Amino acid sequence: xxxxxxxxxxxxxxxxxxxxxxxxxxxxxxxxxxxxxxxxxxxxxxxxxxxxxxxxxxxxxxxxxxxxxxxxxxxxxxxxxxxxxxxxxxxxxxxxxxxxxxxxxxxxxxxxx
Amino acid sequence: xxxxxxxxxxxxxxxxxxxxxxxxxxxxxxxxxxxxxxxxxxxxxxxxxxxxxxxxxxxxxxxxxxxxxxxxxxxxxxxxxxxxxxxxxxxxxxxxxxxxxxxxxxxxxxxxxxxxx
Numbered sequence: 001x002x003x004x005x006x007x008x009x010x011x012x013x014x015x016x017x018x019x020x021x022x023x024x025x026x027x028x029x030x031x032x033x034x035x036x037x038x039x040x041x042x043x044x045x046x047x048x049x050x051x052x053x054x055x056x057x058x059x060x061x062x063x064x065x066x067x068x069x070x071x072x073x074x075x076x077x078x079x080x081x082x083x084x085x086x087x088x089x090x091x092x093x094x095x096x097x098x099x100x101x102x103x104x105x106x107x108x109x110x111x112x113x
Numbered sequence: 114x115x116x117x118x119x120x121x122x123x124x125x126x127x128x129x130x131x132x133x134x135x136x137x138x139x140x141x142x143x144x145x146x147x148x149x150x151x152x153x154x155x156x157x158x159x160x161x162x163x164x165x166x167x168x169x170x171x172x173x174x175x176x177x178x179x180x181x182x183x184x185x186x187x188x189x190x191x192x193x194x195x196x197x198x199x200x201x202x203x204x205x206x207x208x209x210x211x212x213x214x215x216x217x218x219x220x221x222x223x224x225x226x227x228x229x230x
Contacts, residue, residue: 008154034218043117043206043221044157089156100147101219103157 008087010108019077019111023090023104028071030092034101035064035075038087047075047088077109085111115141117209119222126197127230134192134225136207142187143209147219148180151204163190197229 013019025033031052036044048059050066050073057064063076073090087108091101116139126132136146145164149157161182163169169182181193190209194201204226208219 008156036221041204041224041226043119043208043223045221046218049218100159100162102159103149106156108154 008106008108010110012110012112013080015082015111015113016079019075019080019084019109021075021077021088021107021109023073023075023107025071025073025090025092025104027092027094027102028068030094032093033064033066033073034091034093035062035073036089036091036103037084038089038106040086044089080109080111082111082113085109115209115211115220117143117207117220117222119205119207119225121225122223123226123228125228125230128198129196131193131195132197132227134194134205134207134227136190136192136209136222138188138209138220141209141211143190143211144187145210146184146190147208147210148182148190148192149206149208151206151224153204157206160192194227197227199229202227202229 034049035047037047038044048062048064050057050064055066061078065074087106089106090104093101118137120135124132147162148160150160151157159172160175161169161171163182163184165184165187171177184190204224206224208221210219
């Protein structure tokens, strides 16, 4: 599988600032990506997705950027709020993984009021 | 939206006992359900994929006789941790997908925390 079981990197940002969370994926055949948010003790929540035929996708206060050349994905959160504090995971899927998603390491975001 | 529930949310058991965790899709029929395991401050690790009415597909390194998965209906999958030991203590999360396409979003349950004494 593509799972990574490393300890979480952390990111601290001031309330109101923009946050950028990065994710590197390893499978060049992956063609669908999702960002999930996980609050402590809860299951992951869908934030935004992007397909490999796109470089950028915007949602409400969030933007996902995909760079297939270097297999890199980023999540940008505008005007970060205390409620954004959580762990963020990217997940990848592709034709050669069937319908399974494999999760990246994750990043723990802490918003400082 | 699509809602997935898990029961129980937290279970504490003695070493050697078996524990069953239920995963239900409440407002949709899930062709496929997934089981993940998550250790503290780590990522989700896919354990197995289960399709209704067929045997689960386990990821490499996951013991199928240890983690029994049953997907008897389109709204219910169960994970049974047999002869649990302290090293099985973890957060177990299920997800459900509407279809079979690799682009079908997975909807996650709230997770079940298993503590084996």
